Amino acid sequence: MATQRSNAARLRQAEGRADAPSRRPAAERPSHPDAVIEFRGVTKSYDHSNAGVRDATFSVHRGDFLFLVGQTGAGKSTLMKLLLKEMEPDSGLIRVAGRDLSEITRKKVPYYRRNLGVVFQDFKLLPNRTVYDNVAYALQVTGASRKQIRQQVPDILRLTGLSTKLHHYPHQLSGGEQQRVSVARAFVNHPPLLLADEPTGNLDPDTTIGIMQLLYRINKTGSTVVVATHDEGMVNRMRRRVIELQGGQIIRDEVAGGYGAQPTSESTAEFGALLRGEPAPAPQRRVRRDPDAADLFDEAFSE
Amino acid sequence: MNRVSFFLKEALRSIGRNPIPSFAALMAVLITTLVLGIFIPAVQLANGAAADVRDRIQVNVFMKTNATQADVARVRARLERTEHVKDVVYVSKAQAYAEQKKQNPEAYDLLGNVNPLPDTFRITPDDANNGSAIIAALQTKGVNGKTTPVDPKIGSTKESKNQAAKVVQITGAVKLSLGLLGGLLVVASILLISNTIRLSLFSRRREVEVMKLVGATDSFIRWPFVLEGLILGTIGGVMAIVLLGLAKLTILNQLEGVATLISRPDMIQFGPLIAVLVLASIGVAAAGSGLSLRRFLRV
Incomplete structure (x- = not known):
């Protein structure tokens, strides 16, 4: 087990030297042991006629911002559930951070999930806890000390623009604000991977942009972000990698708008402008920051 | 903590x-x-x-009403020799009469001074289940299948089992x-x-x-x-x-x-x-x- 891990680390190092960001379609891309998410021939069907996901193969790299698009029932949520290990694939291999999910025992699943931030369409907040307590719960679960909680929760709430709503209950907030709480909870542990399943499905266009900007900001801290959505218009404007599903099969895996056009980095404001379909404001190029400690999965679940 | x-x-x-x-x-x-x-x-x-x-189960031996002091003494000795007998208490006619009169004064007022009660021995068996064995020991079987008491002056022998049961x-x-x-x-x-x-x-x-x-x-x-x-x-x-x-x-x-x-x-x-x-x-x-x-x- 220990040698396996050090091997993986060595491979990761080697890859870091050799690998310039290669944004080719997944099918041609060689499978990298350090890909944050790797699906190989994954099939999951609910019954004979109804395929959840059929033979899905793709990988997602560290720091990527990936859209999963497709109509209702296309298999987006199935993919999310497979990643959360809420269910098991019928066949195929899923690796997250190089770790085969089928090797994680039921008992270790909670520790695995602490490395994922999850955002849902229906927010899934605890209804009888305040904004502060909802976010703090994600830390309490990991056994964080009271001091840690008192430091981290206000920080993340400031980042998500909820500083004034600390003691409100979810039902006292607007949909957009509830989703911000949900994002704050997902990100308070600084997970290397953030999954959002239709995060803006219940929100109006303006609020949607706010939430997407928030997710983008999180992506810029180094977290890999996967967003499932059926809002294709928004996705096409954003020029990010898109995987489109139909009837459980991947029918498209590319960067919307063409690879050449993709900027390496843009500010949150530029990102928001893209979303609105406006011409981008004067570009303020920034050096892509190096991944920091938050990018690396902690080893807790690989024990 | x-x-x-x-x-x-x-x-x-x-x-x-x-x-x-x-x-x-x-x-x-x-x-x-x-x-x-x-x-x-x-x-x-x-x-x-x-x-x-169960502890209160007793065998009552009623004497005939014409039994004398000598008969009582003889029967008592006989009873004490019987197997499974733990304790024998003699209750004389007069004692029984006083007891009953106290419990049911009206009925005994009607009777006047007549005492219909016999002398009684109250026997406690060594075990509640041995009551019938004592009764059997105090009776002999005749040729015609009728049982007669071992002593001619014993009127009848009864186990207070019915009530107990x-x-x-x-x-x-x-x-x-x-x-x-x-x-x-x-x-x-x-x-x-x-x-x-x-x-x-x-x-x-x-x-x-x-x-x-x-x-x-x-x-x-x-x-x-x-x-x-x-x-x-x-x-x-x-x-x-x-x-x-x-x-x-x-x-x-x-x-x-x-x-x-x-x-x-x-x-x-x-x-x-x-x-x-x-x-x-x-x-x-x-x-x-x-x-x-x-x-x-x-x-």
């Missing part, structure tokens, strides 16, 4: 947020404990009463019906508790689902619920015990002088009874919440 206080806070918060299901669970524990608290001593009482009656039967029936009733009530209470806990869990299944999604381990989710059950069980149990204590003080202690049956020396003491009840109520509550949780944790 941090964690324990967190769990405790969570449990109290959940009781406060769901006052009605919590109250129902508390009542269920209270009722179960009350039932057990009444049922355990009641069964013991019935058992004790039956044992008492009746008492034993009645206490048995009481015991059985109490047992059935108690059993039914306990089963009903357990169902009520598990149902209450299941309901309160069902109303919080979304919460449990969210907890699992943010990476809470099963035990992290379970502990507040189990603690909640423990707190409710303890409160319910203590309330039931206070009620039982009040009942003992106000009813049983008053009756003790009147009905000796109610307090028996071998009956369970109040202290141990309380210990049993506390353990039962807490155990039932904890087991109930723990078991109900198992299903819901498989998200």
Whole structure:
């Protein structure tokens, strides 16, 4: 087990030297042991006629911002559930951070999930806890000390623009604000991977942009972000990698708008402008920051 | 320590947020404990009463009314020699008359000064089951199958078994019906508790689902619920015990002088009874919440 891990680390190092960001379609891309998410021939069907996901193969790299698009029932949520290990694939291999999910025992699943931030369409907040307590719960679960909680929760709430709503209950907030709480909870542990399943499905266009900007900001801290959505218009404007599903099969895996056009980095404001379909404001190029400690999965679940 | 206080806070918060299901669970524990608290001593009482009656089984030997002092002395010697006889008490005509007259003065007033009662020996057998053996020993079988007493002056020999058997039967029936009733009530209470806990869990299944999604381990989710059950069980149990204590003080202690049956020396003491009840109520509550949780944790 220990040698396996050090091997993986060595491979990761080697890859870091050799690998310039290669944004080719997944099918041609060689499978990298350090890909944050790797699906190989994954099939999951609910019954004979109804395929959840059929033979899905793709990988997602560290720091990527990936859209999963497709109509209702296309298999987006199935993919999310497979990643959360809420269910098991019928066949195929899923690796997250190089770790085969089928090797994680039921008992270790909670520790695995602490490395994922999850955002849902229906927010899934605890209804009888305040904004502060909802976010703090994600830390309490990991056994964080009271001091840690008192430091981290206000920080993340400031980042998500909820500083004034600390003691409100979810039902006292607007949909957009509830989703911000949900994002704050997902990100308070600084997970290397953030999954959002239709995060803006219940929100109006303006609020949607706010939430997407928030997710983008999180992506810029180094977290890999996967967003499932059926809002294709928004996705096409954003020029990010898109995987489109139909009837459980991947029918498209590319960067919307063409690879050449993709900027390496843009500010949150530029990102928001893209979303609105406006011409981008004067570009303020920034050096892509190096991944920091938050990018690396902690080893807790690989024990 | 941090964690324990967190769990405790969570449990109290959940009781406060769901006052009605919590109250129902508390009542269920209270009722179960009350039932057990009444049922355990009641069964013991019935058992004790039956044992008492069994001890009282006697063989009565009635002399003929014309028996003389010499006859009495001879029969007494004979009786004392008989097997299985533990004790012989002689009750003379006059004593029997006085006894009966005291119990039923009107009937004896009607009789005037006539004493219809014979001299009697009351024999206590060494064991309740040996009464009939004594009777058999005091009789000889004639050729025609008729039995005659071993002494011509013995009128008849009877075991007071008929009445005894009746008492034993009645206490048995009481015991059985109490047992059935108690059993039914306990089963009903357990169902009520598990149902209450299941309901309160069902109303919080979304919460449990969210907890699992943010990476809470099963035990992290379970502990507040189990603690909640423990707190409710303890409160319910203590309330039931206070009620039982009040009942003992106000009813049983008053009756003790009147009905000796109610307090028996071998009956369970109040202290141990309380210990049993506390353990039962807490155990039932904890087991109930723990078991109900198992299903819901498989998200």
